[in-house]
Amino acid sequence: MKKVLTIQDISCFGKCSVTIALPVISAMGVETVILPTAVLSTHTMFKNFTVKDLTDQLMPIVNHWKEEGITFDAIYTGYLGSAEEIEITKKIFEMFKTDDTLIFIDPVMADNGKMYPAFDESYAKLNAGLCGAADIIVPNLTEACFMTDTEYKEEYDEAYIKEILDKLAKLGSKIVVLTGASLSEGRTGVYGLDTRTGEYFVYQNDRVDAAYHGTGDLFSSVAVGALMRGLSMEKAFALAADYTADTIRVTMTNPEKPWYGVDFESTIPQLVSRLSVDLSLS
Numbered sequence: 001m002k003k004v005l006t007i008q009d010i011s012c013f014g015k016c017s018v019t020i021a022l023p024v025i026s027a028m029g030v031e032t033v034i035l036p037t038a039v040l041s042t043h044t045m046f047k048n049f050t051v052k053d054l055t056d057q058l059m060p061i062v063n064h065w066k067e068e069g070i071t072f073d074a075i076y077t078g079y080l081g082s083a084e085e086i087e088i089t090k091k092i093f094e095m096f097k098t099d100d101t102l103i104f105i106d107p108v109m110a111d112n113g114k115m116y117p118a119f120d121e122s123y124a125k126l127n128a129g130l131c132g133a134a135d136i137i138v139p140n141l142t143e144a145c146f147m148t149d150t151e152y153k154e155e156y157d158e159a160y161i162k163e164i165l166d167k168l169a170k171l172g173s174k175i176v177v178l179t180g181a182s183l184s185e186g187r188t189g190v191y192g193l194d195t196r197t198g199e200y201f202v203y204q205n206d207r208v209d210a211a212y213h214g215t216g217d218l219f220s221s222v223a224v225g226a227l228m229r230g231l232s233m234e235k236a237f238a239l240a241a242d243y244t245a246d247t248i249r250v251t252m253t254n255p256e257k258p259w260y261g262v263d264f265e266s267t268i269p270q271l272v273s274r275l276s277v278d279l280s281l282s
Contacts, residue, residue, distance in 0.1 A: 002228040003031040003071070005096070007089055008078030008108075008217075010036045014043035015261025016214035017078055021221045027268050028225030028275055033072065035061060035092075037085050044116075045213050045260060053081075058088050066095055074102040076224045077130075078217055079109075081118065086126045093133050102227065105134040105173070106220040110142040113152045121146065132172030136233075138190075138220055140180045144168055158183055162200065165193040177237060179219060182207065190237050203238045208248045212262045219244045226275065235278055243271050 004025055008017040018034050025032040035058060041050040075096060080086050093103060107127045109119045124146035131137045131147065141164070145152040148167035153160060161181050168176040177192035181202075189204035219240045226236035251263045 001029070001031050002073040003033060004074045004076055004224060004228060005033045005035060005072040006076045006078065006221075006224075007035045007037065007080070007092065009038040009040060009081065010034075011040045011043040013041065013260075014046065014213065015264065016043050016217050020214055020217045020264065021076070021078070021224075024218065024221040024264065024268070024271070025225040025228075027272060028222070028229060030225050030228045033070075037079075038081055043213055043260070055082065055084055055088070058085070059091070062092055062095060071098070072096050072101060074104060074224060074228055076104045076106070076220065078106050078220065080127075080130075083123060083126050086130050090130060090133060102136070102224075103134045104220070104224050104227075105131050105137045106216065107131055107137060107139050107143050107147065108216065110146055111140060113142055113145075113154070115146065128171050131168075134173040136175045136177065136227075137168065137171070137173045138177045138179055138223070139168070140216065141178060144178055147171065161191050162193075165191065165200070169193055169195040175233065179216070189241050192233070192237065194233075201234055203234065203241055205241055205245055208245050208252075210248055210252050212248060212251060212259070214261050215244050215248065218247065218262060218264055222271065226278075229275060229279060231275075231278055231282060235282070239271075239274060239278060243267070243274065246270065 006021045010018045022032050036054055038054050039052045077089055109116055128147040144164050150164055165176055174196055175194050177190050179190055181191040182188040186207050187204045188207040191202045193200050222240035222243050223236050226239050247262045247264050247267045250267055254263055
């Protein structure tokens, strides 16, 4: 069984970060190890949430793992709350990276043309440096623009997407994937570039007219799980895009209208079934 380490915070209530990554990747048949950077009472869309920073615990934990001879097939990072955590994450890569270890970075820091309140452009540059150590990065359009000093546009063409991908490639990661890339009205998905071959790849599905906290974490977690189970990059990202969209649709029908997160728990059986089909066809 493959083993993934995920480095991000725990929001105890709210369905994001570790509370998505752990159950989803585990359900896909991959052992999931967590390294929590902080514990929050809820995610940050709630008011008056509590936070316990765990930065000072990160190196003691990974040093213990190293002493025990623990290894990982992949390291997957999400929201990193400070410059110090980015630097520590670089050290963790150096400690556990082998020729067979996949480094997957979701540089969570911005959306809809704006940085999250806790971050600034200097943080974006640090995150760009971290991405240089990755095999795969999956920024959204806003994050990609901040990391590459590109003007953010809500209306764009395919040439604009390729320009951003070419700039992301210069950061140093092997595969760059832009999420939320729309090539036509009512459609959205991913647009990627394999920097080793220069080949682009694209997958589009129907846009769902709703937004929920944590859907980016859901997408990345499914992609990581699928890659660890042996799906090709294209199939892994197609599965992640379709499952995320389907889960949003299911959540929209919930009469309780859970605005704080998606009902991924109810759609995990469909994810496992689709994964089994994709594996049988691989």
